[in-house]
Structure formats: structure tokens, C-alpha cells
Amino acid sequence: MAADEDALLAEQIAYYRARAPEYDRVYAKREDLRELLTQADDLPIAGDVLELACGTGQWTGALAARARSVTAVDASPEVLGIARARATSPNVRFDQVDVFQWRPPRRYDTVFFAFFLSHVPPSRLGDFWDTVAAALAPHGKAIFIDEGPAAVAREEVASDVRRLEDGSQYRIVKVLHEPGELTGELAALGWSADIRLREEFIIGTAKPRSVPVI
Numbered sequence: 181m182a183a184d185e186d187a188l189l190a191e192q193i194a195y196y197r198a199r200a201p202e203y204d205r206v207y208a209k210r211e212d213l214r215e216l217l218t219q220a221d222d223l224p225i226a227g228d229v230l231e232l233a234c235g236t237g238q239w240t241g242a243l244a245a246r247a248r249s250v251t252a253v254d255a256s257p258e259v260l261g262i263a264r265a266r267a268t269s270p271n272v273r274f275d276q277v278d279v280f281q282w283r284p285p286r287r288y289d290t291v292f293f294a295f296f297l298s299h300v301p302p303s304r305l306g307d308f309w310d311t312v313a314a315a316l317a318p319h320g321k322a323i324f325i326d327e328g329p330a331a332v333a334r335e336e337v338a339s340d341v342r343r344l345e346d347g348s349q350y351r352i353v354k355v356l357h358e359p360g361e362l363t364g365e366l367a368a369l370g371w372s373a374d375i376r377l378r379e380e381f382i383i384g385t386a387k388p389r390s391v392p393v394i
């Protein structure tokens with residue numbers, strides 16, 4: 181039901197707002213995540229980049245080093261505050277945006293999102309990818325990174341109920357996509373995608389299908 185889902189997505193934003201001061205601990209704790217950050221150098225990031233759900237800016241600096249400009253958006257003002265302090269390159273700007281209620285005001289060469297696709301409810305997948313398409317320039321690419329199916333073994337990652345250090349609990353959306361299935365879902369939505377497993381993670385590149393992925 182739409183009202184229930186709206187409430188769930190609002191709770192998901194509330195969770196990340198409240199979690200902002202704790203968020204970076206996961207990167208401090210997990211070496212595989214820190215190693216994954218180095219993958220940004222191998223991704224086809226170019227031109228003007230839109231980063232969706234940038235969080236505390238863990239990826240933003242690496243994007244800025246490869247991009248002409250980065251526009252990084254997130255729904256949580258608290259994580260944006262941390263990201264602004266972390267990613268200080270002059271070619272980065274931040275905006276507070278609810279991705280599910282937003283149409284991009286311009287087009288970008290690259291649309292990047294890390295650890296956000298798994299928070300998109302299946303019922304919004306088509307609308308979400310329409311938003312990505314609306315943000316892409318004709319030869320632009322979407323690049324995404326997320327937890328893969330193997331993350332199901334990590335209760336703290338796979339669970340759709342999250343608890344903060346103060347004991348407060350929040351419901352969120354968590355969908356662990358399998359590359360083959362996601363490729364098929366994207367094909368049905370008009371995208372051509374190349375999605376690879378890298379240990380517990382998926383790394384994907386996608387283009388609207390009229391333009392082949394290269």
C-alpha cells in the first residue's frame with residue numbers, strides 16, 4: 181500500500197538522519213569496504229557526475245578526483261553536514277534531496293550511487309531508474325555499487341530492522357540483488373547493464389538500451 185510504503189521510506193530517512201554520527205564506523209570496521217572504495221579508480225567515472233544518496237561522502241572525494249564536477253545529493257541534512265566537511269574539493273556541491281520525490285534539474289555524464297539501490301523498494305524500481313535516466317546525458321552511464329546476495333550472511337546488513345547505539349529501532353528497505361536477476365529486471369525497464377560480483381558486493385554499469393554499454 182502506497183501510504184505504508186511512504187511511511188517506510190520516511191522511516192528509512194529518519195534512520196539515516198539519526199545514524200549520521202555512527203555511520204562512518206562501518207567503514208572503520210570493515211576492511212573490505214575500505215578496499216572497495218579504491219575501486220572508484222577503475223570505474224568509468226567522467227565529466228559532470230551526480231552522486232545519489234552520497235551519505236557522509238565516503239565516495240564523493242574519489243568521484244571529485246575523476247570528475248569535472250560532482251553534485252552529491254542525500255535526504256539527510258546530518259550526513260550532508262559530515263560529507264561537506266569531508267569532501268572539500270571546489271568542484272563538489274551538495275544538495276538535500278529526497279530521491280523518490282525529485283526530478284533532476286539537468287543532465288550528467290555519470291550518475292553514481294553506492295549502497296542505495298538495495299534501499300529502493302521493488303515497487304519503486306521503475307520510477308527510480310526513470311529518475312536516473314532523466315539525469316543522464318545521451319552518452320552518460322549509471323554506475324552503482326551495493327551489497328550482493330552473499331551479504332545475506334551478515335545479519336546487520338541484510339536485516340530490514342536496524343538498531344542504533346541508543347537502542348532505537350527503525351524499519352528500512354533492504355533488497356540484495358543477484359546480478360543476473362537485476363540485469364533481467366533492468367532489461368525489462370529498458371536498460372543494458374553489466375553487473376559483476378566482487379566478493380560480497382555488486383558493481384554495475386548501465387545505459388538506456390538504445391545506447392550499448394562500452
Ligand SMILES: C[S@@+](CC[C@H](N)C(=O)[O-])C[C@H]1O[C@@H](n2cnc3c(N)ncnc32)[C@H](O)[C@@H]1O
Pocket residue numbers: 189192193196197232233234235236237238239253254255256259277278279280293294295296299
Ligand atoms: C547506506 S547509505 C549510503 C551512503 C553512501 N552512498 C555510502 O556508500 O557510504 C544510504 C544513504 O541513502 C540516503 N537516503 C535514504 N533515503 C533517501 C532518499 N529517499 N533520498 C535520498 N537519499 C536517501 C541516506 O540518508 C543514506 O545517506
